[in-house]
Amino acid sequence: MPSDAVPTKAVPTNAVPSDAVPTNAVPTDAPRPTGAAAPRRASGAALLRSELWVLFRRRRTWALLLALAAIPILIAVAIRLSSSPSPGRGPAFLDQVSQNGLFVGVTALIVAIPLFLPLTIGVVAGDTIAGEASHGTLRYLLIAPSGRVRLLVVKYIGAAAFCVAAALTVVVAGTAVGALLFPIGPVTLLSGTTIGIGEALARFLAIAGYVTISLLGLSAIGLFFSTITDVPVGAMTATISLAVAGQIVGALPQLEWLHPWIFSHYWLGFVDLLRDPISWASFGDNAVLQAGYLVVFGALAYGRFLTKDILS
Amino acid sequence: MVWLSRAFGPARVSRWLPAAIIPVVIVAGAVIAPLGATAAVDLPDIAPDELLELVATCEADAFSGTIEQQSDLGLPDLSGFSGYEVSGSEPDIASPLELLTGSYSARVFVDGPDLARVQVFDRLAERNIVRNGDEVWLYHSRERTATRLVLSADDTERAEKAVPDAGEVPTPGQLADRVLAELDPSTAITVGTDRVVAGRSVYELVLTPRDRLTLVGSVSIAVDSETGLPLAFEIVARGQDAPAFRVAFTELTLESPDADLFAFEPPPGATVTEHNMQEGPRPDLGAGETPDSTVSGEGWSSIVELSAADLPTGLLESPLYTAATEPVDGGRLLSTALVNVLLTDDGRVFAGAVSPEQLLDTANGR
Known part of the structure; x- marks a missing residue:
């Protein structure tokens, strides 16, 4: 059944919006399952490959990543042009940037994680199923038997891949622009200990991993919303609104009992990786919490998507 | 809501089963797991005076662990007064108050009577108190200030008696000692229910004031059944069920921490001040x-x-x-x-x- 190896945007319809991938995005090198051996697995891998290919070929994906990269660049340029802020003012670590450019990435993450990162995740995750439905391409993807579960999984992996790319974009762009504009040197941790550049870069990569995990729960929520509607903008708006609402609830002391259950509860916990010795407790708690959201909203998306009448 | 009626057709119910079952399993797990962790354990019976002796002879002087403090004193929310908004103008007023009245977690490293380090985890920041013999460093990551104190022999003695003065953050053990020292016939001392704190089985020493005028309902100290190390300290106000103040270990390792932890060097770029212990106000809460x-x-x-x-x-x-x-x-x-x-x-x-x-x-x- 090679038919579902055809990439998602291959069917030209007049509903394709201007930012959609042009039809020549069909990967001609997509391998087709040759023998009868394990055709399902092969087609699943091919589906994933084409999903990632289409996702990262889209101009919109690049625009989102560029917008994320602009955050550390703006911070760094603004500090370069103005006087250095005094300690304790502005976002955490901001005052350290002018002395050590390596802090640009971490500062940018603190700025980006409440709104900008959830915004981009909401756009990508909200588009997963609803986008195909609105383009009228969904039913072509579902010709294969039991194709719905596979498509759901592939779509989620695509959204997760974007989470990795988004977190890495902020950290890498921040570290690079920081190194370009400011002196770099050994990094002072929150505990007052100083570590070398190599170890600091390793910790920044771990932070990117932490942020990626932090966003997986929201991606699952976006996937579920995307199965409810055929209008991608609706799913995107719902996901982003929920991300903001979750943080508002997280800021209300009256709802303290609820806080450990909110997906954004450990979002800023990545700074625990900048303590000495590293405190892994929030990393583990965050992973468990996000896994819980993934399972619950994955099951909801499964229930919705497998009982849905695909009309487009 | 058309999709709801479509979705719940008879043949389609099974598709929704995972979505129905998984949240139930998670909630049930979340309810049962804490019950299992705090379930009563059955330790050999012990008399109150034996328990006090167990505390007094505690030999565990090298450990590291995580402490959680929760207080529900009914104070107005002071969190707006800590943090960076006012820290420039009023550095020293909000901080000790917040330490006593707030909820936070901290890591504690202790190796013998002379080496100790407390790390208070703030949001995006950390406060460190490092004691190495006569030398004490206070480091605040948000302000990037390091303060060096040298204890005189007097202070050392004093710090051993009431470490909170030197270290600002009392460990359960220090608080327990303080309460035990002030015991007098006004208090009924009993042994409460055996419990588990930080994964270790503990005896519970309960002090109930005989005096009916005080607001304190009871004070309880959880004592590690093996070493006699106090692991939790809570105060319950009269007429309440939940503790108004609680400090407890959530994690404990009875091993000597890494020696590097006690050798503090102020990081480059930090404002370093030397504090003369003979003049000026002490960093004192008492x-x-x-x-x-x-x-x-x-x-x-x-x-x-x-x-x-x-x-x-x-x-x-x-x-x-x-x-x-x-x-x-x-x-x-x-x-x-x-x-x-x-x-x-x-x-x-x-x-x-x-x-x-x-x-x-x-x-x-x-």
């Missing part, structure tokens, strides 16, 4: 030890009277003071579940673990 205080009443319901001149300068002008206190007849009252403080208009301060009415009566000489 307002009750101020010279000119008089104590009326006894035991749990004693009331301390001091002069407003002994209060830290600037406290009465700070917005924190106005926000935390309420006006009463003849002064302002700071009211919490456990302690009430009355500041009269004529410059006297009354404090005690008693009701505001008793403070007012004492202030008016009744």
Whole structure:
């Protein structure tokens, strides 16, 4: 059944919006399952490959990543042009940037994680199923038997891949622009200990991993919303609104009992990786919490998507 | 809502089963897991005096662990006063108050009587207190300030008696010692239910005031059954079920921590100040030890009277003071579940673990 190896945007319809991938995005090198051996697995891998290919070929994906990269660049340029802020003012670590450019990435993450990162995740995750439905391409993807579960999984992996790319974009762009504009040197941790550049870069990569995990729960929520509607903008708006609402609830002391259950509860916990010795407790708690959201909203998306009448 | 009616057709119910079952499993797990962790364990019976001796002979002097403090004193929310908004102008007022009244987690490393390090985890920041022999470093990551104190022999002795003065953050053990030292016949001492704290089985020492006037309902100290190390300390206000104040280990390792942890070097770029312990104010929380205080009443319901001149300068002008206190007849009252403080208009301060009415009566000489 090679038919579902055809990439998602291959069917030209007049509903394709201007930012959609042009039809020549069909990967001609997509391998087709040759023998009868394990055709399902092969087609699943091919589906994933084409999903990632289409996702990262889209101009919109690049625009989102560029917008994320602009955050550390703006911070760094603004500090370069103005006087250095005094300690304790502005976002955490901001005052350290002018002395050590390596802090640009971490500062940018603190700025980006409440709104900008959830915004981009909401756009990508909200588009997963609803986008195909609105383009009228969904039913072509579902010709294969039991194709719905596979498509759901592939779509989620695509959204997760974007989470990795988004977190890495902020950290890498921040570290690079920081190194370009400011002196770099050994990094002072929150505990007052100083570590070398190599170890600091390793910790920044771990932070990117932490942020990626932090966003997986929201991606699952976006996937579920995307199965409810055929209008991608609706799913995107719902996901982003929920991300903001979750943080508002997280800021209300009256709802303290609820806080450990909110997906954004450990979002800023990545700074625990900048303590000495590293405190892994929030990393583990965050992973468990996000896994819980993934399972619950994955099951909801499964229930919705497998009982849905695909009309487009 | 058309999709709902479509979705729940008879043949389609099974597709929704995971979505129905998984949340139930998660909620059930979340409810049952804490029950299992705090389930009563059955330790051999022990008399209160044996338990006190177990604490007194505690030999575990090298450990590292994580402490959680929760307090529900009924104070107005002071979090707006800590953090960077006011830290530039009022560095020292909000911080100790917040340490006592707030909820936070901290890591503690102790190796013998001379080596200790406490790391208070703030949001995006950390406060460190490192003691290495006579030298104490205080480091605040948000302000990037490092303060070096050198303890004189006097201070060392004093710090061993009441470490909170030197370290600001009391460990359960230090608090327990302080309470045990003040025990007198006014208190009923019993052994409570055996429990599990930080993965270790503990005895519970319960102190119940016989005095009916005090706001303190009971004080309980969880004592590790193997080593005698106090692992949790809680105070329950009279008439309440949940503790008003609780400090407890959530994690504990009885091994010597890495020696590097106690060798603190101020990082480059930090503002370093040397603090002379002979002059100037000490970083001290024990307002009750101020010279000119008089104590009326006894035991749990004693009331301390001091002069407003002994209060830290600037406290009465700070917005924190106005926000935390309420006006009463003849002064302002700071009211919490456990302690009430009355500041009269004529410059006297009354404090005690008693009701505001008793403070007012004492202030008016009744």
